[in-house]
Amino acid sequence: MRRRRAAHADSTPAPGRCPPEGLGAAGGVRPYCKPCNAERVRLGHYNVTKEFVHRLLEFQRGSCAICGSRNAGSKSLHIDHDHVCCPSRRSCGDCVRGxxxxxxxWIGLAWYEALPAKLRTFDVLNAYLADPPAQQLRTRLAATRGQ
Structure with a gap:
């Protein structure tokens, strides 16, 4: 089962176009396989499309927007959003930063944002917060649509 999921994650079809996998909580067949459902929930939580996340990943050259790591292993990069804009569980999508x-x-940015403004002296983090990659990408996409 793990091999199938690992292979499936690389070529994930659109949600609903993969074979259902097992029974859901109510005993009926799930409408999505687990990887597709997890992605559907994640994208819905941040109110972004799969296409936008893929473009953002390409824009960031496949690495973390702050430290540049390629996130070795099976863990995916996390979608970061501004909690001041959307403090609830669901994001508006416009506040997604990278x-x-x-x-x-979890450790670096969450800790840093909790500091008083006069203690926020890390240039790398300040640059990320001032002009996040998702905003840069939105600006670039808007400019190409306007041409």
Whole structure:
């Protein structure tokens, strides 16, 4: 089962176009396989499309927007959003800032944003917060649509 999921994750079809996998909580067949459902929930949580996340990943050259790591192993990059804009569980999508490794997302940035403004002296983090990759990508996409 693990081999199938690992192979499936590399070539994930659109949700609903993969064979259902097992029974759901209510005993019926799941409408999505587990990897597709996890992706569907993740994208819905941040209110972004699969295409936008792929473009953002390409824009960031496949690496964390802060430290540049390629996130070795099977862990995917996390979608970072501004919690001041959307403090609830669901994001508006406009406040998505970039894709981060777990260390930068959970430890580095969360800790840094909790500091008083006068203690926020790390240029790399300040640059990320001031002009996040997702905003740069949105600006670039808007400019190409306007041409």
């Amino acid at each position: 894709l981060l490794c777990s260390g930068c997302n």
